[in-house]
Amino acid sequence: MMPLHTPVSPPRGASTQTTTLPLRAGVGLKPEHFRQIVETWPDLGFFEIHAENYMVGGGTFHHYLTRIRERYPLSIHGVGLSIGAETALDLTHLKQLSALIERYAPQSFSEHLAWSSHGEVFLNDLLPVPYTAQTLQRVCEHIDQVQSHLKRRMLLENPATYIEFSASSMTETEFINEILRRTGCGLLLDVNNVYISCINHHRDAHDYIRALPPQAVGEIHLAGFAQEQDANGDPLLIDSHGTPVAQAVWQLYAFALKQIGTAPTLLERDNDIPTFDVLFAESQLAERLLQVHSVQASKA
Amino acid sequence: MSSQQKFVAALLNAELPPPAGLLTWNGSDPAARFAVYRNNVQVSLVNALADTFPVTQALVGEAFFRAMAQLYVKAEPPRSRVLAFYGVSFARFIEQFPPAATVPYLADVARLEMQRVHAYHATDALALSADSIAQVLTDGENLPRLQIQFHPALSLLKSPYAVVSLWAAHQGIADISTIDPYTPETALVIRPQLEVEAIRLHASAGDFVAQLLQGATLGMAMEQTSRDHQDFDLTAILGLLIRSQTILSMHL
Incomplete structure (x- = not known):
């Protein structure tokens, strides 16, 4: 038997909504685009930042983010909390995160179902966890700790993975469902990650999405991947965030909107960053799909 | 060693085999897939150093810089999740890196670049x-x-x-x-x-x-x-x- 786990009750005054981001498309905020954004104020639903990039004292990053936050909803997306780590959460990091959230009052905070550090060493990659009762317990404890510390509900992102563990005793969606149930956190559905993991582990991406609780999804991520091959010559997709969203991922996104309903959707791009106009145009494909599905949902 | 400790050891040392207990759906060698993680860690950290030290890189060329940076990543992986300041000890590493001895001013250029980054985010x-x-x-x-x-x-x-x-x-x-x-x-x-x-x-x-x-x-x-x-x-x-x-x- 697994030890009993008490879900954290949302602190008084904290939002119990999954997110208050608008039901629109947003893009990842890149320093390369700061100037153009504050000169043109594009009509976008929201911006998303990586929390760790803004854990600095002052200067350009805070100058522009402050101005941009005055006009747009904001999603803060952590990449360094290492929720899946065997070792304890880094309290200094958690405090820095808390200060950043207090400063910018984002509409949403999200992190990954992954680990990226071991003890003091930070590896700067989102590493996989085995889906066991033991990992489940630890991940839930870490999420409880984060939600208590930040006094808000967080979203957890499904991972893109390249290997699986023989120790796993449940599927990824079973594992995620159990986390959502126990901790009350929401889900950041990364459609690109679903596609990548399902190709890499020979599973059905539609089944994966059908297995998730629609009401838990607070945000959707879209991004591009790179394609390589494994040792048998089968496709191995890499979550590179360095190319436009693939056609297959757009199709899976449309399926997800139909299956789970609409959710604020972020276009991520972290490598080979194009001009802002290119990124904006791509985000408008998501915006149009969101509009179509909102209309269909309201007619249904 | 805990399982994540073994995972980390293999990530940072390409001479070690991947950790035990990895599965692939088609029975292919998990080493090829594990290499993706190893590569992500190496490349992203070397890229972080290249972002901070562009002139240091220009002075010795990309190939030399990346080889040197890889050794640094292995010897001194980041201790903070804030990568903007990763490489504070890189100049000292360069000073003690024999192949860089022919460019004696390299370490001080790296020092200047790190100081510029600190100033940028101060x-x-x-x-x-x-x-x-x-x-x-x-x-x-x-x-x-x-x-x-x-x-x-x-x-x-x-x-x-x-x-x-x-x-x-x-x-x-x-x-x-x-x-x-x-x-x-x-x-x-x-x-x-x-x-x-x-x-x-x-x-x-x-x-x-x-x-x-x-x-x-x-x-x-x-x-x-x-x-x-x-x-x-x-x-x-x-x-x-x-x-x-x-x-x-x-x-x-």
Whole structure:
């Protein structure tokens, strides 16, 4: 038997909504685009930042983010909390995160179902966890700790993975469902990650999405991947965030909107960053799909 | 060793086999898939160093830089999740890296680049206005006893090499062929608004600022610098410090 786990009750005054981001498309905020954004104020639903990039004292990053936050909803997306780590959460990091959230009052905070550090060493990659009762317990404890510390509900992102563990005793969606149930956190559905993991582990991406609780999804991520091959010559997709969203991922996104309903959707791009106009145009494909599905949902 | 400890060991050391207990759906060798993680860690951390040290990279070429950076990543992986400041000890690593010995000024250029990054992200602070400073400077009696608090972005680098000129040459500001790398230079790194600047200081001005940074009073710093340098120009360096908004307070 697994030890009993008490879900954290949302602190008084904290939002119990999954997110208050608008039901629109947003893009990842890149320093390369700061100037153009504050000169043109594009009509976008929201911006998303990586929390760790803004854990600095002052200067350009805070100058522009402050101005941009005055006009747009904001999603803060952590990449360094290492929720899946065997070792304890880094309290200094958690405090820095808390200060950043207090400063910018984002509409949403999200992190990954992954680990990226071991003890003091930070590896700067989102590493996989085995889906066991033991990992489940630890991940839930870490999420409880984060939600208590930040006094808000967080979203957890499904991972893109390249290997699986023989120790796993449940599927990824079973594992995620159990986390959502126990901790009350929401889900950041990364459609690109679903596609990548399902190709890499020979599973059905539609089944994966059908297995998730629609009401838990607070945000959707879209991004591009790179394609390589494994040792048998089968496709191995890499979550590179360095190319436009693939056609297959757009199709899976449309399926997800139909299956789970609409959710604020972020276009991520972290490598080979194009001009802002290119990124904006791509985000408008998501915006149009969101509009179509909102209309269909309201007619249904 | 815990399972994540084994995972980390194999990530950072390509000579180790992947950790046990990895599965692939088609029975293919998990080593090829594990290599994706190893590559992500290596490449992203080396890229982070390349972002911070572009001139260091230009001086030795990309291939040399990346090979050196890979060894650094293995020896000193980041201890913070904030990668902006990863590489604080990179200059020291370069100094002790025998293949880089033929480029003796490389470490100091790396130092300057790290200082620029610190200045870029340093906490914002409001400088004393030129008028307030002028008022303080009229108080002849107290002036020598004042200490100066500088903007957190300000730092100094005293080098036996032409660090400022070498850096500038790689921005297209100066012609590299006219630079003798073995000319000593002192860099004053500042951030008057959002842009970071590295200004070449006269050796005497560098010594003067160094003493102020260590907490010397204006009087002590002036006296010591004048004793060491007959050509010390107090007005010039004070003018520069005031104009570039580096002085936060002058206090007893």
